[in-house]
Amino acid sequence: MKEIRFGDYLRANSVSQRQVSYNKLAPKPKDSKKVVLQKLQVSAKDIYRILAPYTSVRFMEQLKAVVPLAVYLVLFQILILRQGVTDSVIIGGGLFAVMVGLMLFMEGLKLGLMPFGESIGNILPVKSPLPIVLLIAFLLGVGVTFAEPAIGALKAAGQIVQVEKAPYLYAILNQYSDALVLVVGAGVGLAAILGTLRFVHNWSLKPLIYASLIPVLALTAYIGIFDPELAKMIGLAWDCGAVTTGPVTVPLVLSLGIGVASAVGKGDSSLSGFGIVTLASLFPILGALGLGVFISATVTPEQIIEAAQNVGNVSSVVPWYEQTPWVEVILAVRAIVPLVIFLFIVMKLVLREKIRNAFITSYGIVLAVVGMGLFNVGLTYGLAKLGDQSGSLVPAAFTQIAAVQDSPLYWYGVGLFLALLFAFFLGFGATLAEPALNALGMTVQNLTNGAFKKSMLMYAVSTGVAIGITIGVVKLIFDLQLMYILIPGYLFLILLTYLSTEEFVNVGWDSAGVTTGPVTVPLVLAMGLGFGNATGVIEGFGILSMASICPIISVLVMGLVVQKKAAKKAAKVEAQKAEASDLGTQATA
Amino acid sequence: MSYQQRNFTVLTECMQITCIVEKGQGDTIVKAAREAGAQGATVYYARGSGVRERLGLLGVAVEVEKEIVNIIVSHDQSDYVFERMYMAGQLDTPGKGFIYMTPLEKAATFIPGEVLDKIEGRA
Numbered sequence: 001m002k003e004i005r006f007g008d009y010l011r012a013n014s015v016s017q018r019q020v021s022y023n024k025l026a027p028k029p030k031d032s033k034k035v036v037l038q039k040l041q042v043s044a045k046d047i048y049r050i051l052a053p054y055t056s057v058r059f060m061e062q063l064k065a066v067v068p069l070a071v072y073l074v075l076f077q078i079l080i081l082r083q084g085v086t087d088s089v090i091i092g093g094g095l096f097a098v099m100v101g102l103m104l105f106m107e108g109l110k111l112g113l114m115p116f117g118e119s120i121g122n123i124l125p126v127k128s129p130l131p132i133v134l135l136i137a138f139l140l141g142v143g144v145t146f147a148e149p150a151i152g153a154l155k156a157a158g159q160i161v162q163v164e165k166a167p168y169l170y171a172i173l174n175q176y177s178d179a180l181v182l183v184v185g186a187g188v189g190l191a192a193i194l195g196t197l198r199f200v201h202n203w204s205l206k207p208l209i210y211a212s213l214i215p216v217l218a219l220t221a222y223i224g225i226f227d228p229e230l231a232k233m234i235g236l237a238w239d240c241g242a243v244t245t246g247p248v249t250v251p252l253v254l255s256l257g258i259g260v261a262s263a264v265g266k267g268d269s270s271l272s273g274f275g276i277v278t279l280a281s282l283f284p285i286l287g288a289l290g291l292g293v294f295i296s297a298t299v300t301p302e303q304i305i306e307a308a309q310n311v312g313n314v315s316s317v318v319p320w321y322e323q324t325p326w327v328e329v330i331l332a333v334r335a336i337v338p339l340v341i342f343l344f345i346v347m348k349l350v351l352r353e354k355i356r357n358a359f360i361t362s363y364g365i366v367l368a369v370v371g372m373g374l375f376n377v378g379l380t381y382g383l384a385k386l387g388d389q390s391g392s393l394v395p396a397a398f399t400q401i402a403a404v405q406d407s408p409l410y411w412y413g414v415g416l417f418l419a420l421l422f423a424f425f426l427g428f429g430a431t432l433a434e435p436a437l438n439a440l441g442m443t444v445q446n447l448t449n450g451a452f453k454k455s456m457l458m459y460a461v462s463t464g465v466a467i468g469i470t471i472g473v474v475k476l477i478f479d480l481q482l483m484y485i486l487i488p489g490y491l492f493l494i495l496l497t498y499l500s501t502e503e504f505v506n507v508g509w510d511s512a513g514v515t516t517g518p519v520t521v522p523l524v525l526a527m528g529l530g531f532g533n534a535t536g537v538i539e540g541f542g543i544l545s546m547a548s549i550c551p552i553i554s555v556l557v558m559g560l561v562v563q564k565k566a567a568k569k570a571a572k573v574e575a576q577k578a579e580a581s582d583l584g585t586q587a588t589a
Numbered sequence: 590m591s592y593q594q595r596n597f598t599v600l601t602e603c604m605q606i607t608c609i610v611e612k613g614q615g616d617t618i619v620k621a622a623r624e625a626g627a628q629g630a631t632v633y634y635a636r637g638s639g640v641r642e643r644l645g646l647l648g649v650a651v652e653v654e655k656e657i658v659n660i661i662v663s664h665d666q667s668d669y670v671f672e673r674m675y676m677a678g679q680l681d682t683p684g685k686g687f688i689y690m691t692p693l694e695k696a697a698t699f700i701p702g703e704v705l706d707k708i709e710g711r712a
Contacts, residue, residue, distance in 0.1 A: 007665035017668070040643045040683055047647065049682040054650035057613070111649060360649060 058107060062099040065519045069430055070095055073390045073523075076422055081393050081409065087385065094382020097374045102518060104371030105149065109248060112364025113147075115356070116343040117252040121259030123351050130200070134193045136346055137256055141189030141280070142182070143339040144249045151181055151243060152331060152376050153522035154236075156384045157529055157541075163308040165538045166232040167301035168292060170308060173236070176295060183291045184240050187283030192253045195276030199257050200264050205275045205505050206497055212282045213494065217487055219289045224483035230296045235482045235541030237288035241281035242544040243521055245513035250277055250436075274506035277513035281548065328380070332372035340365055375518070383519065384526040391530025391540070394419050395477070401534055416477070420470050426527075427469035427547060430520045431462040437511075444507050452507075452562050460558045461511045464551030469524065471550065472543030476532050482542040489549045496556040504559030511555050512548040598700055603693040604667035608658040609637060610678050610686035615656030621677030622660050625670040631659040640684045651684035661696055 027035050042050075077083050085091065125133055145151065158173025172180050194208060220238075224231045253276055347353050355361060395401055398408050398415025408415055431437060440461075441454035475482060497505050524543055532540025606627075608618050612634070619630040634656060641651040662670050671690055680686050 010665065017672075037643055039645060040640065042644065042647060042683055046682050049679060050644075050647060050650050050684055359646070363646060363649065 055103075058103045059099065061106075062102045065102075065433055065517065066095055066099050068433060069426075069519065069523060070386060072426065072429060073386055077390055077393055080418060080422070081396055083393055083396075085386075086389065090381050091386050091389075092382075094378045094380070094385060096382075097378030098382050098519070099378075101371045101374030101376070101378055102149070104367050105375055106247065106371070108364045108366070108368030108371055110364070112361050112366075112368050113248070113340070113343070114251065114255075115361065116340075116347065117255045118259075119353065120343065120346055120351065121255040121257075123259075123353060124256070124346070125260040125263035127351060132350070133256075133260060134196060136350070137192040137196050137253070138189035139342060140256060141192035141249075141253060142185035143342050144252050145185035145188045145244055145284075146181060147248045147335045147339045147372075148244060148246045149248075149372060149375050149379075149518040150246050150521040151184075151335070152379055153384070153525050154180070154240070154243060156380055156522065157525050161529070161539065162533075163305050167304040167308075168230050168296060169233045169236060169539055169541075171295055171299065171304045172233055172288075172292060175304075175307070176291065179291060180240070180288060183287035184244055184284040187285070187287040188244050188249060188253070188280045191276060191279035191283045192256070194279055195253070196257050196260050198275055199260055204502055205278065205509070206502070208275070208279065209282075209497055209505070209509065210494065212279060212286070213490055216282060216286050216289070217490055219286065219293075220483055221487060223289060223292065224481060227296060229301055230292050231481070231483070232539050233292045233541075234289075234486075235539055235545065237285050237292065238482065238486060238545030238548075239525070239541050239543075240284045240288045242512070242548045244284050245277050245281050246518055246521075249280060250513070253280065274510050278506075278509035281513050328376035329369075329373040331376055332369050335372060336365070336369050379522050383522040387523040387526030388530035391527035391532075392534040394422055395531060395534045399535065419477070420473060423470045423473040424466045426524075427466035428462045430523075431465040431551075432458060434517050434520070436517065437461055440507070440511060448503065448562075451566055452504075452559065456558065456562075457507075457511070457555065460554045461551040464511075464554035465547045467554070468547035468550030469543055472528065472546040473531065475542055475546070476528065476537050476540060477535060479535075479537050482545070486545065486549070489553070493549065493552055493556070496553065496560070500556050500559055501563065504556060504563075508552050508555035508559060512552050598697065598705060600696045600698075600700075602664040603661050603696045604664055604690055605693050606660045606662060606667065606671055606674065606688065606690045608660075608674050608678060608680075608686060608688040609635070609655050610658070610680075611652040611684075612654040612656050613652070614678060614686070615658050618658045618674050618678050619660075621673045622658070622662075622670050625673035626666045627660045627662050627670050629661070633657050633659070639687075644684060648684070655686075661693065664692075 027037070074085055077085060120136075124136065128136075154173065155177050158170070158177060161170045161173055163170040197203070198205070198208065220234055224234060257276055344355075347355060392401075396408065397410055397418045398412050400408055410418060437458055438454075441457045444452050444457050445454040471485065474480070475485060497509075500508070521544065524547070525541075528543040529540035532538070606622070610618055615632045619632065622630060634654065636653055637655045638653070641648040641653065644651065658674075660670065660674075667690060671688065675681075675688055678686050678688070680688055
């Protein structure tokens with residue numbers, strides 16, 4: 001009799017496996033020849049199986065950022081304001097273009113541009129002396145600003161401004177729009193230089209913040225007090241700071257900075273990633289204000305109005321390159337190609353490195369250009385249109401507006417409350433959905449050993465942004481001067497910065513930069529402008545700048561509270577220990 | 590002295606199944622394995638290459654970062670779990686991953702006392 005294990009019997013019965021020797025599949029060992037494997041033939045089903053999860057994951061990311069916001073705006077419009085969405089098909093198509101465009105752009109960025117940034121960051125500081133590294137950091141800062149998708153929102157916003165009411169603002173956003181992006185880029189470039197130097201010398205962020213805030217605030221106060229015509233662009237200048245720190249600038253500039261830091265041997269500080277974002281949102285303000293002063297010194301408002309009216313008369317026939325799909329594609333090419341050429345030149349001439357995977361890199365660049373073009377189309381027809389529409393309808397809740405029948409819809413107090421509530425939850429939801437905030441929360445939690453929880457930071461920042469947007473809307477409703485909110489706010493921040501520890505200063509100031517992604521910025525900008533036009537305010541800028549300052553305040557205050565609690569706890573533990581040892585000595589005695 | 594008195598049981602007839610999949614897919618594999626009877630899983634992160642380089646442009650869609658799922662099962666259930674994991678990960682598609690199984694000499698972990706008693710006929 002032969003014994004068989006029941007398990008072996010089950011295996012033989014239940015599983016039908018065909019066995020093939022790997023010897024037959026693997027390439028035969030040949031004498032000293034390099035083995036080259038063939039390219040695989042893939043069936044249509046396999047292509048689907050590979051591509052479906054790849055695209056759906058990336059599409060869902062953008063869907064999560066866009067759809068809840070859009071649904072919120074539309075529901076508010078229908079349920080509270082009782083207005084249908086006009087051009088809903090165009091807006092829907094535009095939002096779809098935004099999602100697809102951002103998806104392609106982010107993937108192209110990852111495949112085409114990031115590898116450049118990483119290898120330059122790793123190799124450049126080793127091969128080149130510091131002045132050349134700083135020069136390249138500066139040029140990179142300028143280049144990435146042009147490639148930032150949200151920058152297009154500024155140009156789109158320029159079309160809504162009325163030239164008679166704010167001539168300088170109109171001029172900056174139209175005739176001088178390229179100059180504006182250039183000075184903003186120069187600001188980011190300067191920030192990149194200072195940020196890199198900070199990495200190398202391990203500077204504290206606090207003096208840098210004081211040193212850059214004081215001139216910005218001084219210039220703002222000067223313009224606000226002495227030049228009422230130019231004061232209308234203060235909101236725009238401060239909003240520029242929020243626009244610059246997006247998905248292109250932050251990783252590319254950071255990778256260079258971190259590369260430098262590790263080359264000098266100081267890369268292991270847990271804070272090395274922070275600070276550049278802060279500076280990159282302060283310097284552009286200075287640049288934009290400076291440009292305003294320059295324009296006011298060279299042209300008079302009358303000249304601008306005259307020029308704008310002439311332009312209006314001439315351009316009755318729009319040439320093909322200024323019509324919809326083409327103008328966006330040209331903008332996209334102009335935004336990305338210079339950056340690519342610059343990176344390429346640095347790789348080839350300065351570093352003399354080969355481009356690895358040239359095929360995939362060029363595919364990534366094409367994706368980035370196509371994605372940006374689509375995003376620009378969607379920006380104009382989806383985000384900006386929807387934001388403008390909501391913004392111009394919300395005031396109907398409390399005041400009379402020509403476009404809405406039987407407005408005001410509610411009593412003044414109730415309507416005002418509803419409008420502010422709308423702004424608050426818009427800011428709260430949009431920020432909480434921002435993926436960069438989640439990442440920042442994780443970093444902070446690790447950095448503080450769990451004292452500052454991730455959810456706590458996320459809620460602190462979101463509440464900050466929500467309050468900021470609400471204050472921005474209040475500013476629009478009552479036509480307040482932005483200067484009188486910004487300057488006390490930042491003076492208070494200087495005090496908070498002085499009181500807080502280095503870690504919280506780094507985190508708090510950077511949290512302002514991460515909250516303003518490529519979906520939120522255009523939407524909020526357009527909403528503010530539409531709101532401003534509906535209530536008859538001269539300019540609708542400034543909401544973004546309020547959305548930048550408030551989260552810094554909320555995070556720093558939260559940080560101080562956490563610190564105080566931790567200190568109290570530590571003191572309590574100390575006291576208990578002391579008591580215990582007292583008892584111990586008594587017992588032994 | 591004391592450690593000799595502690596109960597120390599070694600398991601034999603163990604099989605180790607290792608499955609390498611794209612980052613983000615690990616949980617699907619673990620879920621399938623658990624439903625097929627595996628009692629636990631270890632997941633760790635790695636970076637891999639192979640089919641990705643041979644797919645041309647399509648290779649872009651294959652994630653370079655991987656998750657490695659490590660599972661210990663009994664000899665008898667191993668083939669069934671192996672098959673379920675293979676199916677759950679769609680490993681018959683290029684670039685989706687790799688799975689292998691090796692016998693283990695012995696393993697040890699926490700075993701509930703009553704289970705031991707039952708097996709050894711002391712209950």
